[in-house]
Amino acid sequence: MKKISLLSTIIFLIYPVIIQPAQQKPAEQRNAGKSALEIYYVDVEGGAATLIVTPAGESILVDAGWPGFEGRDAKRIEQAMKAAGITTIDHMVMTHYHTDHYGGIPELARRVKIKKFYDHGPVSSLDEDKDFARKYAAYQEVTSGKSITLKPGSKIELKRAPGSPEVYLQCLAARTEVISGKPARSATNSVCSSHTPKPDDTSDNARSVVLLLRFGTFDFLDSGDLTWNIEEKLVCPYNLVGEIDLFQVAHHGANTSNNPVLLQSIKPTVAIMNNGERKGGQHETFQSLSELPSLKALWQVHRSSNTEKNAPPEYIANLAEKDDSAQMIRVSVDPGKRSFTVTNDRTGKQESYLLR
Numbered sequence: 001m002k003k004i005s006l007l008s009t010i011i012f013l014i015y016p017v018i019i020q021p022a023q024q025k026p027a028e029q030r031n032a033g034k035s036a037l038e039i040y041y042v043d044v045e046g047g048a049a050t051l052i053v054t055p056a057g058e059s060i061l062v063d064a065g066w067p068g069f070e071g072r073d074a075k076r077i078e079q080a081m082k083a084a085g086i087t088t089i090d091h092m093v094m095t096h097y098h099t100d101h102y103g104g105i106p107e108l109a110r111r112v113k114i115k116k117f118y119d120h121g122p123v124s125s126l127d128e129d130k131d132f133a134r135k136y137a138a139y140q141e142v143t144s145g146k147s148i149t150l151k152p153g154s155k156i157e158l159k160r161a162p163g164s165p166e167v168y169l170q171c172l173a174a175r176t177e178v179i180s181g182k183p184a185r186s187a188t189n190s191v192c193s194s195h196t197p198k199p200d201d202t203s204d205n206a207r208s209v210v211l212l213l214r215f216g217t218f219d220f221l222d223s224g225d226l227t228w229n230i231e232e233k234l235v236c237p238y239n240l241v242g243e244i245d246l247f248q249v250a251h252h253g254a255n256t257s258n259n260p261v262l263l264q265s266i267k268p269t270v271a272i273m274n275n276g277e278r279k280g281g282q283h284e285t286f287q288s289l290s291e292l293p294s295l296k297a298l299w300q301v302h303r304s305s306n307t308e309k310n311a312p313p314e315y316i317a318n319l320a321e322k323d324d325s326a327q328m329i330r331v332s333v334d335p336g337k338r339s340f341t342v343t344n345d346r347t348g349k350q351e352s353y354l355l356r
């Protein structure tokens with residue numbers, strides 16, 4: 001009896017949050033009204049490529065997947081651009097100098113126009129990549145050495161569509177440094193006492209650019225492959241991120257990232273993991289996410305073979321690595337409706353969540 005009344009209480013509480021989705025329209029039609037901001041998770045097989053298109057039609061690509069495979073990732077990004085109704089990348093931000101993030105930029109630049117490039121600044125060598133000099137030179141060639149260095153606090157201002165809220169990207173961390181200053185409500189973060197440090201990460205992951213996208217009251221955090229101890233700096237002693245609506249699970253879901261201290265501070269409503277079948281998607285990360293009271297849903301670009309705790313199949317865009325259909329997860333943020341909607345292209349499954 002107790003169980004039944006608890007269940008009905010939970011349903012009562014959850015029902016207003018999970019709004020029944022409207023019928024799915026093709027992307028072209030969804031973008032025609034230009035009131036929504038769209039985010040596309042391109043399947044780059046365990047790399048990262050997150051395409052954002054604003055209501056004014058301005059585009060930001062955060063990371064560009066892998067090189068090789070006959071231009072596979074660049075072609076998939078181009079497909080996403082087509083779905084979004086754009087032909088140019090206005091802002092190409094790469095979070096760090098790892099192949100699965102910036103390796104795909106030269107191929108993409110051969111296929112589509114890219115107006116501006118952003119990174120965390122020049123690097124002369126990288127211990128973890130023996131082929132770094134060649135890849136870095138290929139990247140320098142497409143940027144003509146004119147990429148813009150993002151520092152903690154740097155802002156990328158974006159055009160505001162008529163009747164649409166303000167939209168911008170802010171860099172919260174880069175090269176292991178975090179944005180300075182106390183937030184207005186500057187109480188120290190009580191979650192911090194539970195932080196257990198891990199050995200310092202000397203790879204470029206720790207130097208990842210961390211981006212907060214703000215559109216009206218919608219907040220989206222993309223921290224690239226930022227690792228454990230720098231994640232702690234972002235929220236301790238003060239929470240410099242705030243609470244967010246959408247979290248791109250860090251580092252493809254690796255357990256060297258996704259420090260519970262960060263997750264419990266930013267309180268995401270929805271998380272999207274851009275894991276591969278065998279890359280990232282580690283068990284501890286699923287566990288930490290499942291313990292978040294704020295989290296309404298976890299969506300995955302791939303099923304992970306590294307855990308038994310995958311999301312239900314309808315929340316997973318690609319169930320098998322060898323399937324080349326490269327399905328996307330899409331997010332549409334409609335400030336007019338005070339909600340955002342996540343769609344799995346493979347199944348058509350759609351769920352909407354209220355903005356905080």
Ligand SMILES: [Zn+2]
Nearest residue numbers: 047098100225
């Ligand atoms: Zn990565």
